[in-house]
Amino acid sequence: MTILVTGGTGVLGRCVVGRLVAAGHRVRVLSRDPSRSSTVHDVDLCAGDLRELASLRPALSEVDVVVHCASDARSPEAVDVAGTSNLVAALRGLDVGHLVYVSIVGVDRIPIRYYRAKRDVEAIIENQGVPCTIQRATQFHPFVAEMLARSARRPFIACPTGLRFQPIAVEQVANRVAQHVEAGAAGKAADLGGPEVLTLHHLASTWLSAAGRRPRPLLPVPFPGAVGRAFKDGANLCPEQSSRGLTWTQYLEASHSPEGAVR
Ligand SMILES: NC(=O)c1ccc[n+]([C@@H]2O[C@H](COP(=O)([O-])OP(=O)(O)OC[C@H]3O[C@@H](n4cnc5c(N)ncnc54)[C@H](OP(=O)(O)O)[C@@H]3O)[C@@H](O)[C@H]2O)c1
Numbered sequence: 001m002t003i004l005v006t007g008g009t010g011v012l013g014r015c016v017v018g019r020l021v022a023a024g025h026r027v028r029v030l031s032r033d034p035s036r037s038s039t040v041h042d043v044d045l046c047a048g049d050l051r052e053l054a055s056l057r058p059a060l061s062e063v064d065v066v067v068h069c070a071s072d073a074r075s076p077e078a079v080d081v082a083g084t085s086n087l088v089a090a091l092r093g094l095d096v097g098h099l100v101y102v103s104i105v106g107v108d109r110i111p112i113r114y115y116r117a118k119r120d121v122e123a124i125i126e127n128q129g130v131p132c133t134i135q136r137a138t139q140f141h142p143f144v145a146e147m148l149a150r151s152a153r154r155p156f157i158a159c160p161t162g163l164r165f166q167p168i169a170v171e172q173v174a175n176r177v178a179q180h181v182e183a184g185a186a187g188k189a190a191d192l193g194g195p196e197v198l199t200l201h202h203l204a205s206t207w208l209s210a211a212g213r214r215p216r217p218l219l220p221v222p223f224p225g226a227v228g229r230a231f232k233d234g235a236n237l238c239p240e241q242s243s244r245g246l247t248w249t250q251y252l253e254a255s256h257s258p259e260g261a262v263r
Helices: 011-022 053-060 076-091 113-126 141-151 172-185 201-212 225-232 249-255
Strands: 002-006 026-031 043-047 065-068 099-103 134-135 157-160 218-223
Touching: 002 011, 002 113, 011 026, 011 065, 011 172, 043 053, 053 076, 065 076, 065 172, 076 113, 099 172, 099 201, 113 134, 134 172, 141 157, 141 201, 141 249, 157 201, 172 225, 201 249
Parallel strands: 002 026, 002 065, 026 043, 065 099, 099 134, 157 218
Antiparallel strands: none
16 A cells, blocks of 8 residues: 555654565655655655645545544644645645554643643544544653753752553554554544553652663642642543553663663
8 A cells, every 4th residue: 555654754654654564565654844854764745734635635645544643732723723724735645545644642621722732633623534544542652751851950840649550552552553454544543642640649659760861859749720630630541542562671681781772
């Protein structure tokens, strides 16, 4: 098949591209600046910006499947919501047989701006004409590690009470996405989460130690409001849909081992 991966230069998208190329598909990657994307091998790089409808048409020519991984948490209304509307408009009249979208567990229950936008994107995808698969996943290992690295710029790390994550290996999510591409449209797929649910306190203390950072206080802080309640209720988790992939400890060992660069 010929497959367009939006966000194919991103953390998940690159891994998805690798899986699809290895499976023998012709893969095209949409990027705002393909010249920055030289590390993506064996793919056609296509310049395009989700915010500009006309720029999407060339990328979609003779495509069988679209895997939609592009996102911008800083401008989710313009890129994710309006950009997906553009993508769907550009698909009209073409022969694309399957649109796969990657979303986040709990976007319908946690009232934060980015999640609202992701929920809106799910609705746009569900209501357009092309058969689709919507795969929600929990937070990827590198996302959690980067979040902790940002928090560790302070002399302490604030740990909102009750905040837990179910971090998952990017490779697991990419595998699931690649399976959807092979299997065909599944509609709303079962959520996908990492192998264990861990408190932020545990994630922070293990990350500090693995990253060789100076120990610092991990301060319990209240997590008020509707967002706090949703996280405390575990709206971001799917323990009944946990995958058997890399654990957080294994990820930390692999990414901080002497021979392995931090991923
Ligand atoms: N990170 C997580 O923990 C997590 C968990 C669950 C689900 N997800 C979802 O998985 C998807 C991929 O996440 P990720 O962390 O891999 O993302 P990422 O690394 O931040 O990559 C974002 C991608 O979006 C593309 N992009 C941004 N703005 C664009 C625009 N205006 N037009 C076209 N492309 C644009 C970028 O491509 P260029 O810069 O090359 O244009 C880049 O490849 C997202 O939908 C995210 O919500 C993420």
